[in-house]
Amino acid sequence: MNFRSLFNPAILFLSVLLFSCQSKPYTHSKPYIFLQKEGRKRADWKLIWGDDFEKQQLDTSKWSKITPNVHDWGRHMSADDACFKIENGKIFLRGIVNPDTLKDARKFLTGGIYSKNKFAFRYGKVEVCAKLESAKGAWPAIWMKSDADPFGSWPKSGEIDLMEHLNFDSIVYQTIHSFYSQKIDSKHPANGTTAALKPSEFNVYGMEWYPDRLVFTLNGRPTFTYPKLKEADHVQWPFDQPFYLLIDQQLGGKWVGRINPEDLPVQMIVDWVKVYQ
Numbered sequence: 001m002n003f004r005s006l007f008n009p010a011i012l013f014l015s016v017l018l019f020s021c022q023s024k025p026y027t028h029s030k031p032y033i034f035l036q037k038e039g040r041k042r043a044d045w046k047l048i049w050g051d052d053f054e055k056q057q058l059d060t061s062k063w064s065k066i067t068p069n070v071h072d073w074g075r076h077m078s079a080d081d082a083c084f085k086i087e088n089g090k091i092f093l094r095g096i097v098n099p100d101t102l103k104d105a106r107k108f109l110t111g112g113i114y115s116k117n118k119f120a121f122r123y124g125k126v127e128v129c130a131k132l133e134s135a136k137g138a139w140p141a142i143w144m145k146s147d148a149d150p151f152g153s154w155p156k157s158g159e160i161d162l163m164e165h166l167n168f169d170s171i172v173y174q175t176i177h178s179f180y181s182q183k184i185d186s187k188h189p190a191n192g193t194t195a196a197l198k199p200s201e202f203n204v205y206g207m208e209w210y211p212d213r214l215v216f217t218l219n220g221r222p223t224f225t226y227p228k229l230k231e232a233d234h235v236q237w238p239f240d241q242p243f244y245l246l247i248d249q250q251l252g253g254k255w256v257g258r259i260n261p262e263d264l265p266v267q268m269i270v271d272w273v274k275v276y277q
Contacts, residue, residue, distance in 0.1 A: 025277040026121075033147065033242045036123035036277040045125050045276035052272045053091045058084065062119060066112035066246065072253030073141065076110040083111030083249075089271065093249040095138060096265045108259055112248025120147040120242035124277035126162070127206040127217075128247065128270065132199035134168040135266035137259030139250035141165075142205050144243040151234050155182045158238035160214065161192070163205040166256045171196050172205070174216040176226050180236035193224035202271060214239065245273070 025046045026034040034048055051062055058065070065079040082099065085092040093111040098104060128142045141164045146157035159177040166173075175192030195218045197203050206217040214226045228237040249268040252259045 025124075029242075032117065032119050034119075034121040034124070034275075034277060035242070036121070040123070040277055048121070048124070048275055048277050049119055050272065050274040052089055053086055053270065054089050056086060058086065058091070058113065063113040063115060064118065066114050066248055068106075072255070073139070073248070073250045075253070076106060076108045076251050077112055077248065078104065078106075078109040080104070080109055080111075083109050091270045093140075093247065093268045093270065094265050095135070095249045095251045095267070097261050108251050108261075108264070110249050110251050112246065112250070114246040114248075115244045116145075116147075116246075118244075119275075120244040121275060121277065122240070122242045123209050123211060124275060125206065125208045126245070126275045127204050127273075128162065129202055129204045129272050130163075130247075131202045131269045131271075132165050133266045133268070134165075134199065135260065135263030136167055137252050137256055137263070138266045139164065139166060139253060139256040140268040141246070141248055141250055143246050145246060146238070147242040147244050150241055151179075151238050155179050156235075156238065157241075158243070160207065160209075160239070160243060162207050162216065165199055170199065172199070172218075174205075174207075174218075174224055176214060176239075178236060178238050184235070189227055189229070190224075191226065195223045202269075209239070211240065245275075247273070 025040050026036055026048060029035055051059060066077045067079060068074060068077045082096055083094045095108065095110040098107055098109050132140050142162040144160040149157040151157045155177045156179045161175040164173040171194040173192060173194055181191035197218060204219050208215040212228045215222050216224045247270060
């Protein structure tokens with residue numbers, strides 16, 4: 001036997017490459033979409049994507065700033081630099097009184113980031129470590145939307161809310177939305193829960209996503225499970241397709257109520273984001 005061949009650098013490199021490819025817990029349908037391989041629900045989680053915000057600027061290979069839209073949550077979204085700060089390994093997403101209504105007529109501006117067209121995944125585990133400041137009209141959220149809306153516009157293609165916080169509450173909401181939960185039955189199964197916490201401390205908001213259930217977590221502990229019903233189709237379970245992440249400090253809207261400008265600025269401070277499969 002030629003023992004030198006066992007340590008040939010080229011062979012060693014190819015062996016490592018082959019092993020690393022086989023050991024990845026995902027496949028791709030597009031370069032930015034991570035599809036968990038079959039059987040992973042019985043395997044150890046592996047980190048596939050994330051951000052610890054150690055760079056001095058927003059990593060635009062992972063995130064985009066959320067721009068304004070017509071929805072309640074997006075009316076005050078802005079790419080203005082005053083709504084964002086990265087410092088000491090954290091990103092500060094801010095809701096502020098608009099300092100220049102000649103440039104932008106809106107009274108309030110808010111900052112948010114999303115991974116749309118840059119990262120999406122199907123099945124796995126996501127965790128976001130964040131601290132929430134409170135204000136009248138504050139509505140910070142960590143949530144997920146469909147990458148391609150294959151079943152139609154909201155709520156048909158689904159929404160997953162890891163965390164929503166209102167005003168000065170000492171609870172957060174964790175919820176799913178689908179056509180079934182919005183238009184047919186929101187109680188069988190229940191489509192959400194509330195979880196008590198101290199929002200002014202750093203908490204880890206999470207969700208484990210399996211082909212047959214969504215398990216929401218707070219600081220690593222399960223809070224609520226949403227199941228796929230037997231013989232369900234996409235009406236009740238639109239969660240067999242990739243979703244992307246949104247993290248935003250929202251203001252105002254029908255649910256949260258009016259904004260008190262005296263309480264502003266208000267911030268959601270995000271320490272890190274991690275996604276596993």
